[in-house]
Amino acid sequence: MELLKQRILKDGKVKEGNILKVDSFLKHQMDIRLLEAVGEEFARRFSDQKITKILTIEASGIGIAAIAAQYFDYVPVIFAKKTRSKNLDGVLLTSEVSSFTKGITYQIQVEKQFLVPEDNVLIIDDFLAKGQALLGLSDIVGQAGAALAGCGIVIEKGFQEGGKMIREKGIRLESLAVISSISDQTITFRE
Amino acid sequence: MELLKQRILKDGKVKEGNILKVDSFLKHQMDIRLLEAVGEEFARRFSDQKITKILTIEASGIGIAAIAAQYFDYVPVIFAKKTRSKNLDGVLLTSEVSSFTKGITYQIQVEKQFLVPEDNVLIIDDFLAKGQALLGLSDIVGQAGAALAGCGIVIEKGFQEGGKMIREKGIRLESLAVISSISDQTITFRE
Numbered sequence: 001m002e003l004l005k006q007r008i009l010k011d012g013k014v015k016e017g018n019i020l021k022v023d024s025f026l027k028h029q030m031d032i033r034l035l036e037a038v039g040e041e042f043a044r045r046f047s048d049q050k051i052t053k054i055l056t057i058e059a060s061g062i063g064i065a066a067i068a069a070q071y072f073d074y075v076p077v078i079f080a081k082k083t084r085s086k087n088l089d090g091v092l093l094t095s096e097v098s099s100f101t102k103g104i105t106y107q108i109q110v111e112k113q114f115l116v117p118e119d120n121v122l123i124i125d126d127f128l129a130k131g132q133a134l135l136g137l138s139d140i141v142g143q144a145g146a147a148l149a150g151c152g153i154v155i156e157k158g159f160q161e162g163g164k165m166i167r168e169k170g171i172r173l174e175s176l177a178v179i180s181s182i183s184d185q186t187i188t189f190r191e
Numbered sequence: 192m193e194l195l196k197q198r199i200l201k202d203g204k205v206k207e208g209n210i211l212k213v214d215s216f217l218k219h220q221m222d223i224r225l226l227e228a229v230g231e232e233f234a235r236r237f238s239d240q241k242i243t244k245i246l247t248i249e250a251s252g253i254g255i256a257a258i259a260a261q262y263f264d265y266v267p268v269i270f271a272k273k274t275r276s277k278n279l280d281g282v283l284l285t286s287e288v289s290s291f292t293k294g295i296t297y298q299i300q301v302e303k304q305f306l307v308p309e310d311n312v313l314i315i316d317d318f319l320a321k322g323q324a325l326l327g328l329s330d331i332v333g334q335a336g337a338a339l340a341g342c343g344i345v346i347e348k349g350f351q352e353g354g355k356m357i358r359e360k361g362i363r364l365e366s367l368a369v370i371s372s373i374s375d376q377t378i379t380f381r382e
Contacts, residue, residue: 032257062253074222
């Protein structure tokens, strides 16, 4: 997605350790027109699928998924929670997610009532690196007995193993920008 | 906002202790058409203001704020974070927020670069009860030297003191549904 790549090159910041920050338009601050273009592109790529629910994970996925739903016939958007809340009192579907960057394992939760076997679910998230969050979300879709249409990712870090691992599991993965390398302040995309 | 009140009566669930749950359309699962109507109503109520940024707080505020921005000329949406992330590495504006329900105090954070003195900020959130999150957000707007246009709330628990406290501080508060009481499974709205 050319518009997205250009925006990453223009406004993305490469920090020490070759960390890419897109806080000014995708994460901490969101450019809603860009999110509309992202949602429209997800809809184009998954136009062969009849999506019935969009599943994401708090927090950065929520805005992306909410706008994307406007291009998927306004299907309901569900976000998995990372912490157990007393507001979650129904039967829960849960999965363990390892965060390598944070060095912890946490449990993600979705109320069972919101995913049913008749659903065809699109998972949406902002970043894909090691792929652990996607694995957890796809595990929850499986526990619900629902079909997983695929995963829509805004930025895939192609130099980490998550994308390969997810694709090898037979999960359809559509990443709008795949970064092949970051070095010396230079961001290179995979064609 | 009649559409919202009807939806609360239809799909809201009153749990033990007279807790209102709106997880099926506003929080855990989101109805994006309803959020469009909510965003449009916020825009109508704040039509006398030239809003330049929308500020919300993770997680449930994000979807509401993202959709609302479409009715505010696509101003940037910023969400305050509740936990310190290593992705937040700029200068931070912070404020302490007491959560009575959770019995803890946490720090909310916004990167300083995203709020400037020229901004006229609309704060958006899903619920208003004790008003502590709104106080923290308005404190951050003040620290940035920006103007606070007001607060747009989807559901105000009118039987708790937050709304009164916020209004007494001279902060403009627009709540789309104000609940005056919940008892015996009956939800009553303030006219």
